[in-house]
Amino acid sequence: xxxxxxxxxxxxxxxxxxxxxxxxxxxxxxxxxxxxxxxxxxxxxxxxxxxxxxxxxxxxxxxxxxxxxxxxxxxxxxxxxxxxxxxxxxxxxxxxxxxxxxxxxxxxxxxxxxxxxxxxxxxxxxxxxxxxxxxxxxxxxxxxxxxxxxxxxxxxxxxxx
Amino acid sequence: xxxxxxxxxxxxxxxxxxxxxxxxxxxxxxxxxxxxxxxxxxxxxxxxxxxxxxxxxxxxxxxxxxxxxxxxxxxxxxxxxxxxxxxxxxxxxxxxxxxxxxxxxxxxxxxxxx
Numbered sequence: 001x002x003x004x005x006x007x008x009x010x011x012x013x014x015x016x017x018x019x020x021x022x023x024x025x026x027x028x029x030x031x032x033x034x035x036x037x038x039x040x041x042x043x044x045x046x047x048x049x050x051x052x053x054x055x056x057x058x059x060x061x062x063x064x065x066x067x068x069x070x071x072x073x074x075x076x077x078x079x080x081x082x083x084x085x086x087x088x089x090x091x092x093x094x095x096x097x098x099x100x101x102x103x104x105x106x107x108x109x110x111x112x113x114x115x116x117x118x119x120x121x122x123x124x125x126x127x128x129x130x131x132x133x134x135x136x137x138x139x140x141x142x143x144x145x146x147x148x149x150x151x152x153x154x155x156x157x158x159x160x161x
Numbered sequence: 162x163x164x165x166x167x168x169x170x171x172x173x174x175x176x177x178x179x180x181x182x183x184x185x186x187x188x189x190x191x192x193x194x195x196x197x198x199x200x201x202x203x204x205x206x207x208x209x210x211x212x213x214x215x216x217x218x219x220x221x222x223x224x225x226x227x228x229x230x231x232x233x234x235x236x237x238x239x240x241x242x243x244x245x246x247x248x249x250x251x252x253x254x255x256x257x258x259x260x261x262x263x264x265x266x267x268x269x270x271x272x273x274x275x
Contacts, residue, residue, distance in 0.1 A: 019249075023259065030263065043255055045251075047254050
């Protein structure tokens with residue numbers, strides 16, 4: 001297998017967070033892995049004792065999806081939303097709302113798959129309901145007392161370019 | 162770091178000229194004239210960008226009253242980046258599992274074709 005592709009995370013506007021990643025597989029397979037419950041259960045958020053216990057996907061415009069994770073230590077986490085656009089196998093637009101809202105107002109996710117030479121580039125853009133919501137998302141993952149060297153910083157700046 | 166200051170940080174980082182200024186300052190402090198040089202921009206235009214960066218807490222102004230050198234305030238940027246790192250790490254994990262799954266799907270498909 002090839003070396004792991006790099007994941008790019010950017011903040012293209014004050015309401016958006018975007019991720020881009022290349023997968024060494026045709027678009028049709030990436031689409032399946034992203035939309036079929038039995039395949040989603042194999043990779044989405046399943047680590048450190050978490051399993052995707054409930055995974056229901058009604059893949060049509062206006063259809064709902066529902067994900068529920070359970071941890072071996074008893075914790076649970078759930079989210080879901082409604083599909084707004086489905087263009088197989090290249091584009092999905094859906095809403096997302098977490099059961100225990102850790103940011104206000106939810107978000108709209110757009111997933112775009114582009115195939116070239118048998119590889120697929122996936123771009124996921126999360127558009128928060130408001131600037132405040134995105135900042136709440138950003139804040140939630142914030143670790144305190146971070147100290148980073150200037151070398152690391154230069155690296156970060158290069159990524160931001 | 163409160164939501165408001167984080168907001169200012171990301172708004173400040175959203176501009177390519179301001180990111181270029183930060184990159185320049187990552188290698189050491191510089192005067193407004195030094196900073197304006199690589200850009201096809203007037204000093205007042207650069208000063209406007211510097212003000213945005215300053216308000217976001219990303220840069221500060223040195224003591225030398227004449228040169229007024231600007232320098233990078235690494236902490237604020239590191240805080241903003243810490244969030245992106247967490248987010249990135251979570252999705253990197255997801256996508257590595259997805260890589261493995263896709264390999265499996267590909268080989269299954271090859272098996273069927275044979």
